[in-house]
Amino acid sequence: MEFIRNFSVIAHIDHGKSTLSDRLLEHTKTISERDMTNQALDDMDIERERGITIKSHAIQLYYNAKDGNKYTFNLIDTPGHVDFSYEVSRSIAACEGVLLLVDASQGIQAQTISNLYLALEHDLEIIPVLNKVDMESAMIEEVSDQIIDLIGCELEDIVHASGKTGFGVENILEEIVKKIPAPKGDTEAPLQALIFDSVFNSFRGVIAYFRILNGVINKGDAVRFVNTGKEYHADEIGVLQLDQIPKKKLSAGNVGYIITGIKQSKEIKVGDTITRVDNPCAEAIDGFENVKPMVFAGLYPIENEDFEDLRESLEKLQLNDASLVYEPESSIALGFGFRCGFLGMLHLEIIQERLSREFDQEVITTVPNVSYKAGTKKGEKLEINTPNDLPDMTILDYVEEPYIKAQIITKPEYIGSIMTLCLDKRGTLGKQTYLTPERIELTFELPLAEIVFDFYDKLKSISKGYASFDYVPIDYRKSDLVKLDIKLNGEPVDALSSLVHRGKADSFGRKICKRLKELLPRQQFMIAIQAAIGAKIIARETISALRKDVTSKCYGGDITRKRKLLEKQKKGKKKMRSIGTVQVPQKAFLEVLKLNEN
Numbered sequence: 001m002e003f004i005r006n007f008s009v010i011a012h013i014d015h016g017k018s019t020l021s022d023r024l025l026e027h028t029k030t031i032s033e034r035d036m037t038n039q040a041l042d043d044m045d046i047e048r049e050r051g052i053t054i055k056s057h058a059i060q061l062y063y064n065a066k067d068g069n070k071y072t073f074n075l076i077d078t079p080g081h082v083d084f085s086y087e088v089s090r091s092i093a094a095c096e097g098v099l100l101l102v103d104a105s106q107g108i109q110a111q112t113i114s115n116l117y118l119a120l121e122h123d124l125e126i127i128p129v130l131n132k133v134d135m136e137s138a139m140i141e142e143v144s145d146q147i148i149d150l151i152g153c154e155l156e157d158i159v160h161a162s163g164k165t166g167f168g169v170e171n172i173l174e175e176i177v178k179k180i181p182a183p184k185g186d187t188e189a190p191l192q193a194l195i196f197d198s199v200f201n202s203f204r205g206v207i208a209y210f211r212i213l214n215g216v217i218n219k220g221d222a223v224r225f226v227n228t229g230k231e232y233h234a235d236e237i238g239v240l241q242l243d244q245i246p247k248k249k250l251s252a253g254n255v256g257y258i259i260t261g262i263k264q265s266k267e268i269k270v271g272d273t274i275t276r277v278d279n280p281c282a283e284a285i286d287g288f289e290n291v292k293p294m295v296f297a298g299l300y301p302i303e304n305e306d307f308e309d310l311r312e313s314l315e316k317l318q319l320n321d322a323s324l325v326y327e328p329e330s331s332i333a334l335g336f337g338f339r340c341g342f343l344g345m346l347h348l349e350i351i352q353e354r355l356s357r358e359f360d361q362e363v364i365t366t367v368p369n370v371s372y373k374a375g376t377k378k379g380e381k382l383e384i385n386t387p388n389d390l391p392d393m394t395i396l397d398y399v400e401e402p403y404i405k406a407q408i409i410t411k412p413e414y415i416g417s418i419m420t421l422c423l424d425k426r427g428t429l430g431k432q433t434y435l436t437p438e439r440i441e442l443t444f445e446l447p448l449a450e451i452v453f454d455f456y457d458k459l460k461s462i463s464k465g466y467a468s469f470d471y472v473p474i475d476y477r478k479s480d481l482v483k484l485d486i487k488l489n490g491e492p493v494d495a496l497s498s499l500v501h502r503g504k505a506d507s508f509g510r511k512i513c514k515r516l517k518e519l520l521p522r523q524q525f526m527i528a529i530q531a532a533i534g535a536k537i538i539a540r541e542t543i544s545a546l547r548k549d550v551t552s553k554c555y556g557g558d559i560t561r562k563r564k565l566l567e568k569q570k571k572g573k574k575k576m577r578s579i580g581t582v583q584v585p586q587k588a589f590l591e592v593l594k595l596n597e598n
Helices: 018-028 043-051 082-093 110-121 140-151 171-178 306-319 345-359 412-424 447-451 453-462 501-521 559-579 586-597
Strands: 004-010 058-063 071-078 097-103 125-131 192-201 205-215 216-218 222-225 230-233 234-242 246-247 250-253 255-259 273-276 295-301 325-331 336-341 363-365 372-376 381-384 395-410 428-436 438-449 466-478 482-486 498-501 527-531 536-543
Touching: 004 018, 004 110, 004 171, 018 058, 018 097, 018 171, 071 171, 071 246, 082 110, 082 192, 097 110, 097 140, 097 171, 110 295, 110 466, 125 171, 125 381, 140 428, 192 306, 205 336, 222 559, 230 466, 234 250, 295 306, 295 325, 295 345, 306 325, 306 336, 306 345, 336 345, 345 363, 363 498, 372 428, 395 412, 412 438, 412 453, 438 447, 438 466, 453 466, 482 501, 498 501, 501 527, 501 536
Parallel strands: 004 071, 004 097, 097 125
Antiparallel strands: 058 071, 192 205, 192 273, 205 255, 216 250, 222 230, 222 273, 234 246, 234 255, 295 336, 295 363, 325 336, 372 381, 372 395, 395 438, 395 466, 428 438, 482 498, 482 527, 527 536
16 A cells, blocks of 8 residues: 555646646556547547546556656546536545646636645645746746745745646656655455446446545455445456456555446445445545535426436436536426536536537526525525525515625736626625735625626636636625516516516616517517516517518408408407417527526
């Protein structure tokens, strides 16, 4: 065990984690030059296309150190986007140390600090690495000072490296050997292994990835999953390289995988403990933090008969992405579907994309919203996940919305426009701190609902990409929120309802009505599109009826003949309007969502 090192790589998005991981794989000859591709650990097409890591990836490397010993490294590459910080917390739970990667041309960013705190909470050894030192825009001295201020290390502790050229990789590997402690654990104790990830394979069932804290696991052992209480046989165990390498035995301190032939995804829970049936451990391992969904949206199949297929797809996706939460719900307009919880809008977008690519499931998404709390005059407290959960205004006492503490790091010249953006989003300024003369940290308290849709994009555009953003939920606060209903010919469309702040309800209602007028096809009767708060109509648009020229066959003769035909048409239109239903095309639901991005 003294020759094992478990570590992960943490950094802000786009600071070069995946590229540096590629160089570590090359240097340790884990991957041959012929098989080498950029972002080798990112195995999803969507990760490569967008240049981001979505999933944590574990891989085992072997390194012959300068002290003459051969070491086994278990490397876990982590995502850098704020929406996937849950993946980072899981990786950190399975490690003894981290490489804290900082881009020499950009300096310390918000997510760097956030991930660092996660590592410090778990008492991990931190190795600071200054990446991209070969770039012309690299500010080596300035960024080194920022790292020293942040973690209190010495200047010589910072390893200079370049993921692009491979410079400094040998030094990083030596630092890992020297500074990251070997895992602690007792091979004689009962088996205790923490499941930190799982994937679904259509041929082999569910494959669980685990880290052994104590004990030994052998191929063929009868094992028990402590939290679910289910018992299985370890049909195959092994270690994770680019492919799965089967082994006969794995002992404490190691990271590996187990295949037990489980076909049902709900039988494995990430964070569960694996132990042996004949010699069980006394208690389960404390798992990592529970996921807290931030954004809720309904996912509905385009055809109702695809409901069960969508359920299966979500189950398999949840195995691979434990931060996805869902439960069944139904809508008058869209039929049966699922209410899903996501970590943010990027997470929602990725799940939609993965459902389409991996499971061939095209879905309709309802207007995303956050979770609110409401109190009634009877003293009841309710959780509001959809606008339709909101109690009637006559019995409603108050609504509380979630607030977050946002940390923005930027250059001083963008302070004005960033403050305007945050104040426009109902934010309050907490403090501003100059990290260096060229970098300032702004802290705001903002309603989560205001940052969910387009805040990140707007922040990037007004700061020309120089602002980084991270947030943590703080509490719920009372707010003047109203339910905005969209009605078509007096009938509310439940899938288009939303909860908005009273001050923004009028402009939002007008926008949706205008957009629907452009999107809905004309019928043979007039359609009234209305935005309403309770019984009060705040915006209206009208789609005029398609009219057939019924008088075309009347040429000459008395005018009363034409009037008679027009009167007959008028009565027909009136009758049609009373019995006709307005069909909302799927495109309209998708397009209305984009309102929030404009």
